Amino acid sequence: MQRITPATACGLFDIAATRRIEQAAAAALPPHTLMQRAGLAVARLAMALAPHARTIWIACGPGNNGGDGFEAAAQLRHRGFLPIVTFAGHENRLPPDASASLQRARDAGVIFAPEPPASCELAIDALLGIGSSRPPEKLMADWLRRMHAMAAPVLSVDVPSGLNADTGDSSATPHPGALSPRFCLTFLTLKPGLFTAQGRDAAGTVWFDDLGCSGTGEAPAARLAGAPADAPRSHASHKGSYGDVAVIGGASGMAGAALLAGSAALHAGAGRVFVGLLDASAAPVDLAQPELMMRDARSLDLSGMTAVCGCGGGADIRAVLPRVLATAAALVLDADALNAIAVDGALQTQLASRARRGRPTVITPHPLEAARLLNCTATDIQANRLVAARQLASRYGVVAVLKGSGTVIAEGDSTPPVLNLTGNARLATAGTGDVLAGMIGAALAAQRPPFEAAREAVWRHGHIADTWPAGAPPLTAGALARQAHC
Ligand SMILES: NC(=O)C1=CN([C@@H]2O[C@H](COP(=O)(O)OP(=O)(O)OC[C@H]3O[C@@H](n4cnc5c(N)ncnc54)[C@H](OP(=O)(O)O)[C@@H]3O)[C@@H](O)[C@H]2O)[C@@H](O)CC1
Ligand SMILES: Nc1ncnc2c1ncn2[C@@H]1O[C@H](COP(=O)(O)OP(=O)(O)O)[C@@H](O)[C@H]1O
Ligand SMILES: [K+]
Numbered sequence: 001m002q003r004i005t006p007a008t009a010c011g012l013f014d015i016a017a018t019r020r021i022e023q024a025a026a027a028a029l030p031p032h033t034l035m036q037r038a039g040l041a042v043a044r045l046a047m048a049l050a051p052h053a054r055t056i057w058i059a060c061g062p063g064n065n066g067g068d069g070f071e072a073a074a075q076l077r078h079r080g081f082l083p084i085v086t087f088a089g090h091e092n093r094l095p096p097d098a099s100a101s102l103q104r105a106r107d108a109g110v111i112f113a114p115e116p117p118a119s120c121e122l123a124i125d126a127l128l129g130i131g132s133s134r135p136p137e138k139l140m141a142d143w144l145r146r147m148h149a150m151a152a153p154v155l156s157v158d159v160p161s162g163l164n165a166d167t168g169d170s171s172a173t174p175h176p177g178a179l180s181p182r183f184c185l186t187f188l189t190l191k192p193g194l195f196t197a198q199g200r201d202a203a204g205t206v207w208f209d210d211l212g213c214s215g216t217g218e219a220p221a222a223r224l225a226g227a228p229a230d231a232p233r234s235h236a237s238h239k240g241s242y243g244d245v246a247v248i249g250g251a252s253g254m255a256g257a258a259l260l261a262g263s264a265a266l267h268a269g270a271g272r273v274f275v276g277l278l279d280a281s282a283a284p285v286d287l288a289q290p291e292l293m294m295r296d297a298r299s300l301d302l303s304g305m306t307a308v309c310g311c312g313g314g315a316d317i318r319a320v321l322p323r324v325l326a327t328a329a330a331l332v333l334d335a336d337a338l339n340a341i342a343v344d345g346a347l348q349t350q351l352a353s354r355a356r357r358g359r360p361t362v363i364t365p366h367p368l369e370a371a372r373l374l375n376c377t378a379t380d381i382q383a384n385r386l387v388a389a390r391q392l393a394s395r396y397g398v399v400a401v402l403k404g405s406g407t408v409i410a411e412g413d414s415t416p417p418v419l420n421l422t423g424n425a426r427l428a429t430a431g432t433g434d435v436l437a438g439m440i441g442a443a444l445a446a447q448r449p450p451f452e453a454a455r456e457a458v459w460r461h462g463h464i465a466d467t468w469p470a471g472a473p474p475l476t477a478g479a480l481a482r483q484a485h486c
Pocket of ligand 2: 430
């Protein structure tokens with residue numbers, strides 16, 4: 001059993017692949033082995049989470065996920081615990097493995113109750129796993145509501161009930177804000193839905209058990225990003241070794257966004273950072289950061305530079321985009337640059353042609369910006385973030401960074417997208433996206449390949465928020481930018 005952390009780098013498999021892996025594993029083992037292993041793993045984690053529990057409530061559903069719950073109940077009872085099982089299903093319609101585990105729970109003397117206990121020290125959600133086919137309703141929905149209203153920790157078996165294991169969408173099954181700690185023990189494969197959209201809130205801390213079935217010929221649907229390696233600087237390097245970043249943005253009243261991106265690029269290690277402001281009346285120097293070289297956006301020669309374009313750009317960014325798209329050696333497109341491209345076919349053609357000319361481009365939309373680029377709604381984007389990121393990447397010939405909880409980084413169709421596990425809601429404050437754009441710009445300027453530049457910067461950006469001291473003042477975008485070297 002392994003706890004998944006932001007440093008974990010491994011493959012994620014969708015439901016279809018998981019089913020194939022399960023079938024192959026089951027065929028190679030004596031009947032019922034996998035469920036016995038799954039139930040034992042749940043019991044072990046339950047005992048570790050609540051070693052002194054007097055009452056453990058196990059809510060079991062109508063399929064094999066419920067079977068895992070029965071099996072866990074039997075194992076807990078054998079170890080002196082008093083699990084109380086509630087069953088939302090029909091005994092005569094249970095699949096064979098689950099039916100066998102129901103019998104084992106009965107034989108072990110497990111208590112079956114018609115109603116959940118009024119309180120417990122641990123609740124185990126074994127209602128629905130990868131076979132969830134529609135939103136839970138009636139009894140199941142009521143039990144889930146009660147479970148999530150309790151102060152006790154919740155341990156989800158395989159997948160939080162009602163969460164789509166492929167996409168992380170659980171819009172029809174609210175998993176209300178984390179009142180109590182959440183855990184999820186998932187089997188055979190790690191599923192992408194546990195780590196993006198509503199998945200991170202619903203699952204909480206994820207544990208993985210391969211049930212002794214390691215190794216698979218299946219192709220992953222995505223991968224966890226894992227921590228980037230340190231990149232020590234050689235003694236013989238100089239500022240030219242780390243490249244030039246030019247931030248283009250900061251229309252009237254929005255210079256701050258461009259300055260934040262510039263500050264982030266600077267602190268992330270760019271050799272030189274220019275800030276080309278669209279607001280011609282802006283101050284000629286940023287006294288708080290005199291390292292930033294202020295220029296007029298229209299005068300910068302971008303042919304040897306990495307441009308970070310769009311931060312605070314407003315409608316004015318449209319006028320400079322044709323030249324930026326045509327000349328920037330490498331490019332990060334954010335915010336208003338993306339909004340301008342979304343409604344302009346000529347700019348879209350220019351963007352797509354950059355890939356043909358071997359000029360790397362990274363785009364960093366949040367879900368609404370992504371929706372504009374794909375001509376759909378933000379709800380559509382959130383319903384399948386992996387697919388959306390892939391579509392953005394292939395349609396525009398770019399590396400796409402789809403921001404939000406469980407940021408997705410995608411490029412083309414040949415590489416599985418990467419899901420990033422650093423970051424938290426401390427980043428939900430204005431300007432943090434500008435900082436990310438600047439950090440990616442610095443990595444591109446240092447000649448990192450674009451997919452790696454994006455993956456590493458996204459990881460570090462989130463890591464700063466994760467390691468922000470609990471008692472410290474709230475994280476601001478300015479403070480985030482100053483930590484961009486971490
Ligand atoms: N077999 C093995 O060896 C192993 C299996 N393992 C475990 O099995 C799990 C997969 O089991 P599973 O395929 O039986 O699916 P599961 O998630 O239990 O749900 C299917 C049942 O729920 C029903 N149903 C669906 N939605 C519903 C709703 N909203 N409200 C009400 N009912 C709903 C659905 O009914 P139907 O849609 O057919 O009408 C069907 O009856 C997997 O996640 C893992 O925990 C592991 O132990 C590894 C070894
Ligand atoms: N709840 C959250 N969990 C993880 N990351 C978040 C969360 N909220 C925001 N972020 C991150 O913060 C950044 C916000 O970017 P963006 O929405 O463009 O903001 P802004 O335009 O204000 O700079 C993104 O990198 C996003 O992934
Ligand atoms: K479950």
